[in-house]
Amino acid sequence: MHLRETVEQFKYCANTASEWCWHGDDGYHVTSKAKAEGALYDQLREDTELTANLVQKGIRQAVEAVKSGVERLKNDQDTSRPTFTADTAVYDKRSATFHHDHVSLSTPDGRIECDYILPDDTDIPPTKYVTDEDYEFRRATLHRRDGDWYLHASMLKDDDTHTTTEHRTVLGVDLGVNQLAVASTGRFWSADEFNHWKQEYEKRRGDLQQCGTRAAHDAIEGVKRKEDGRFEIFLHRVANEIVAEALSHNCSHIVFEDLTNIRENVPEASWHHLWAFRRLYENVAYKATEQGVKAVQVDPRNTSKRCSTCGFTHDNNRDGEEFACQDCGYQNHADYNAAKNIGLQYLRRRQNADDGGAPVDVRLNRGTLNVSGEYNLPASSEA
Numbered sequence: 170m171h172l173r174e175t176v177e178q179f180k181y182c183a184n185t186a187s188e189w190c191w192h193g194d195d196g197y198h199v200t201s202k203a204k205a206e207g208a209l210y211d212q213l214r215e216d217t218e219l220t221a222n223l224v225q226k227g228i229r230q231a232v233e234a235v236k237s238g239v240e241r242l243k244n245d246q247d248t249s250r251p252t253f254t255a256d257t258a259v260y261d262k263r264s265a266t267f268h269h270d271h272v273s274l275s276t277p278d279g280r281i282e283c284d285y286i287l288p289d290d291t292d293i294p295p296t297k298y299v300t301d302e303d304y305e306f307r308r309a310t311l312h313r314r315d316g317d318w319y320l321h322a323s324m325l326k327d328d329d330t331h332t333t334t335e336h337r338t339v340l341g342v343d344l345g346v347n348q349l350a351v352a353s354t355g356r357f358w359s360a361d362e363f364n365h366w367k368q369e370y371e372k373r374r375g376d377l378q379q380c381g382t383r384a385a386h387d388a389i390e391g392v393k394r395k396e397d398g399r400f401e402i403f404l405h406r407v408a409n410e411i412v413a414e415a416l417s418h419n420c421s422h423i424v425f426e427d428l429t430n431i432r433e434n435v436p437e438a439s440w441h442h443l444w445a446f447r448r449l450y451e452n453v454a455y456k457a458t459e460q461g462v463k464a465v466q467v468d469p470r471n472t473s474k475r476c477s478t479c480g481f482t483h484d485n486n487r488d489g490e491e492f493a494c495q496d497c498g499y500q501n502h503a504d505y506n507a508a509k510n511i512g513l514q515y516l517r518r519r520q521n522a523d524d525g526g527a528p529v530d531v532r533l534n535r536g537t538l539n540v541s542g543e544y545n546l547p548a549s550s551e552a
């Protein structure tokens with residue numbers, strides 16, 4: 170089967186690249202796409218029969234995963250070399266041609282065409298988006314589930330009157346009790362220091378309360394003032410770093426989850442944490458505004474259960490700090506996945522508000538696969 174061979178070779182590229190990047194030339198991890206491509210591209214083109222574009226996508230997938238692994242190491246978290254086991258391959262407009270009733274996919278045996286299996290009703294997704302001339306495929310992940318092939322695609326409404334590209338880059342931030350903040354760029358701010366101080370503070374206050382004297386009461390007040398000052402300094406530093414992260418990635422918005430119901434969303438949070446989340450948001454909002462960046466909040470529903478790669482949402486996707494999509498196989502730190510979803514949530518809201526667009530899951534009809542045999546991508550699009 171040609172699709173089967175494609176995902177096998179794609180996996181091979183990703184795993185080979187992951188192995189190379191993780192150990193690196195000289196003991197360092199390689200997180201540069203250009204460097205990894207420079208070192209591996211020719212070899213992987215030799216080793217596989219994939220087109221240039223798919224080989225690059227495989228390498229990039231590995232570099233992304235290695236990057237987030239390195240972030241975890243920086244935060245003293247357990248991690249190991251990323252491995253890719255799911256049957257997936259990433260396509261874009263260079264390696265796939267999306268038509269309204271079928272898609273043409275690049276494979277080791279040239280292009281093959283697959284018909285979509287769609288509901289007849291043209292008003293509901295995915296039929297609506299696939300058949301509507303105004304919607305355009307940008308990127309799609311081919312994957313296999315229970316023996317059937319699916320295409321998870323992102324579609325954008327093609328609309329010249331609304332070119333809001335300057336608002337498309339946002340920084341998503343997930344808040345939590347172990348990682349105080351995790352950004353959608355893969356940067357983590359550990360809550361260890363904060364949690365440690367909090368414990369010390371509670372302990373000292375407990376000891377002093379045992380005394381019950383007036384002097385002890387004054388001492389408690391003193392400890393509290395000192396600790397509050399420490400927390401404030403810490404939160405200011407993290408806020409400054411979050412704003413700097415947004416600026417360095419040219420983000421127009423920093424997106425947080427709505428803090429109104431944070432108590433329910435983060436049940437393990439103590440009142441100290443809830444206070445810290447609010448203060449952090451206030452600090453970021455204030456500092457961001459000074460830099461011309463907006464801080465906004467979005468509905469946090471499902472941001473921890475939803476796969477930021479394919480959109481599949483399920484309770485079983487998340488197990489503590491581990492996120493593993495039960496559908497497409499995407500694996501990463503759960504808070505990092507949530508941070509990406511928070512950013513995506515805002516982008517989706519904007520898209521729905523002013524220029525349409527929707528993620529689409531299209532099932533492929535395996536029964537009508539046929540080899541077209543032709544392979545006629547223009548040379549320039551292969552670069």
Ligand SMILES: [Zn+2]
Pocket residue numbers: 476477478479480481494495496497498499
């Ligand atoms: Zn997924």
